[in-house]
Amino acid sequence: MENFTNETIDITALPKFEEVQFNLLHPNYWKVKLINWFLVFLILGVGMASGFFFIEEWSEFQSEIIIAFVVLLFLFIFFSRLSFRKKGFAFRNHDVLFRHGIIATSTIVIPYNRVQHVALHEGLISRxxxxxxxxxxxxxxxxxxxxxxxxxxxxAENIKQLLMGKIQKQL
Incomplete structure (x- = not known):
């Protein structure tokens, strides 16, 4: 019969994910985001303009609504840019890390032995x-x-192959 031991782990010796060098998202991704948001805000703007035309109560607040819309648009773009700059990813020997967040930064760490599926997607503009x-x-x-x-x-295809290889080794 084996003797059971449950030694205390020295937490100061654990690897620190904070010291990992994160890869940033490709700079062209910011252009993709801007184009996507332009399309969304264009649709919202057209909807708002038609509201001015069909809803009489809106016409008296037209300038206030437009100013609020523009201010919200700029705030949205500003915080989105901050978020874009904080996102990063890293692949280590045993896990993958993803960092995101504006005010509070979150880092997700997933060991390769927990990965079950990997997908690669391309949107129209991203493509x-x-x-x-x-x-x-x-x-x-x-x-x-x-x-x-x-x-x-x-x-991305290389990363997918890396992860699929890690999954196959587990089986």
């Missing part, structure tokens, strides 16, 4: 810029655990 999104799934969820956008397509 034009040669970018893709990697989605990493673990057990027990309908959605991905990590979604890393703004990666060059060739690099």
């Amino acid at each position: 034009y810029f040669g970018l893709a999104t990697i989605e990493i799934f673990t057990a027990g969820g309908n959605s991905s655990d990590i979604e890393i956008p703004g990666i060059e397509k060739e690099q």
